[in-house]
Amino acid sequence: MTDPASIHTTVLLHEVVQWLRPRPGGRYMDGTLGMGGHSRLIMETAGENAELCGLDRDEQALALAAERLGPFGDRAHLFHLPFSRFEEALDELGWEGVDGAVLDLGVSSLQLDEAERGFSFIHDGPLDMRMDPGFGQSAKDLVNTLKHGELARIIRVYGEDPMAGKIASAILRARQQEPITRTLQLAEIVRLAYPPKMRHTARNHPATRTFQGLRIAVNREIGELESYLETVMDRLNPGGRLAIISFHSLEDRVVKHAFRDAAKGCVCPPRQPICTCGGIPKLKVLTKKPLLPEEEEMRANPRSRSAKLRVAERLGADGEQA
Template sequence: MKPETFDPASLHTTVLLHEVVEWLRPAPGGRYLDGTLGMGGHSLAILRTAGEKAELVGLDRDQEALALARTRLAEFADRVHLFNLPFSRFEEALDEVGWDTVDGAVLDLGVSSMQLDVAERGFSFVHDGPLDMRMGTDAAASAEELVNTLKHGDLARIIRAYGEDPLAGKIASAILKARDKERITRTLQLAEIVRLAYPPKMRHTARNHPATRTFQGLRIAVNRETEELERYLQTIVGRLKPGARLAIISFHSLEDRAVKHAFRDAAKGCKCPPHQLHCTCGGVPEMKVLTKKPLAASDAERDANPRARSAKLRVAEKLAPDGDDA
């Protein structure tokens, strides 16, 4: 897929685009961070809204997506700094361009349509392809390696914890039984194993494909997504300028819960145990939560882009050192 041949916008529809721009409030001369550049949809809207002299650092672990985004952002080439890095390593990128802080940051934790729809990437249980699921070359092991080498307990833990599938143990047993006969190497091969692990009644009444949660769990494990998010949430607040806003879009409860708790803790300030009557840690609030409940896509957006149905946006603002609004 050559960047000059394809229109990135046709490959992926940016989720909650208008909401992100509205809440970030991009301004002239601002410095912005897009930790999950993808096809560049959020970045393009931020730069066009911000106007004169605004700059942006964009990261993506997928080299193909990065190349396509570079083409899409060509009109701002002198003000865009792109890096082939996972979002947890954003500080390396900021340090390289000489930025101590940013005026706003966005993180879209969804998998791009390009990754889902290109069978060779191995993310889809609808299109047959090699069982891969690696978003970038930094991933240590593919989904094929995990499925064929992990013990029952480890495999079940991934499917239960990351995929949130109550049948995790049954699915893991089915995978081990199948791999004893032949190595599991294809996406549809695994999808069928998982489908048959479901009781017939559950198969017929399931709202989504039975393999949905298993594939999600494996993808998260392969790309170490929970560790990535945890590291990002621990470090991003320190690189936000007072008044800067942080917008994060999540797509499943595991991610949304982590963002919710991180925002809550940053807004609370005090880290003392709940049973302690008086604060002794001296912690002060660093953030102000702007979205008490996560924002969802509109009915019109969900109709136009079914993948937006599970999207949740949370936004928080960095406070000045005295704890007041900047």
Template sequence: MEGRVDPATLHTTVLLHEVIEWLRPKPGGRYLDGTLGMGGHSLALMERAGAGAELAGLDRDARALALAGERLAGMGDRAHLFHLPFSRFEEALDTLGWETVDGAVLDLGVSSLQLDEAERGFSFISDGPLDMRMDPECGPSAADLVNTLKHGDLARIIRAYGEDPLAGKIASAILKARDKGAITRTLQLAEIVRLAYPPKMRHTARNHPATRTFQGLRIAVNRETEELEHYLETIIGRLAPGARAAIISFHSLEDRAVKRAFLAAARGCRCPSHQLHCTCGGVPSFKVLTRKPQTPSDEEAARNPRSRSAKLRVAERLGPDGEEA
């Protein structure tokens, strides 16, 4: 790569103002950004917090981490960066000796850095190797899944993670195509999926027919569902009373998972729904601050079309007795 790349030009941070207002950064606070990306949320958090604030920033994309490091260089030793997936944030906090943090942000979207580089294999707009790994050094690629999985497993991924009702038909088309040779390119797979759609659906679809298949494969490749589930189970215990967790999701699977986790933590009681009286003794650990997800303004959506599907949910950590801090 020739010349210095400005990280701010590679990715437009989504719902930046809203995240900062909800998290209320303060001097001396400790903050966690589990999906550092180009460092947009983190930079704004640190600038708003001011003197003495510290950051633990994680990303499993090594290039994104390096670029974010350049952007946060002015923070000196107050910004601690880790090449880790966000599900392993506790390793970072333990390394720093932090028991809790004063706020946490998670932006679950794929960055423009990943989408716009054909070589990363996330997009069907330009041809590239069928990869889709956020960490190119870790785990099987999308090509590995497409060329080795059985019909049922492939259909399950496309149906469950891509939410495509034609998952079985698409899986059949993929298996038929790979009998003639390995599927290794993004445009190659996109065309297989496009032709699997009936002509009428193909011509009336709002999005490219391959959109959902690519989403499903990306989620499976990066184990995004498992990553999020583990984060939601563990983040509560590492938030200080009064600290807030802000999570931005981009598709219904993620948003439903965040909503369910926040509501369960806000309810506290784990008894079966048919039980008339609580016997578990559970107390609420979260207060949900966004009853409905916050979405980008019309102005932001016009300025950054990729933000249109973003949904922000925020919850606040309660004290050990279930009361507000």
């Protein structure tokens, strides 16, 4: 089997582990296991009797992670589940809570670089983009069935592309001629939707944002994140820490607001002079601003450039630090 370390470089690896402070006997959860980069260092750092609950939607990544985490034997428990369903895994293990949790919301090199997965606009392959190829609609389904308005919304909101309307129009015209089934076929449609001057001066491939938007929509990434954040705080043990790496401004905003609201506790209207809701803060935000990769990491791994890490700590039942 291919060595995972030769395929994927884990982003903000040491920063995540330093903030999580793994310890002997602790229980840790990696909701986006990937090929086990964060998990392996967490377990190595934690030492004796620490346990891991690792989840991923990608069975190929799970197989590689299982090999990488093999030295930890039955202390590493792996599940083929999206991270939004982490409670199923914890309940199966009989864990009430965890001492640390991490999410790395980026797409792995394993997915991006394998043409058959359909994530890449550089290599030709079937237009898929599903992290779990056996579940849900593919990108091919979306680009060939969605109406103009919904397709433009996905490209504009999730892809943050100001050309969304023109790109959606170009896709609709093209699919009237023949179905759009290949990644390079879609990439060329998007490229030609850009004015010639913009094509030549663009820093990135014109299809970059469209592919990002479709990937987020196909995998319901924002909904998954919101669902996770609604429940994970209640499964952190007092003093347990939650570390989340995002690569998209919309994801980072969701994390930022969830942390802020959980740290505030009170949900009374802002103009109400006295709190009547009795809300107690659940979290202490440890990173006032998101942490970014060092220059050396960004040079070595250009895909890390947009990474942002936010960390928070679970407070006790009385809203005080454990």
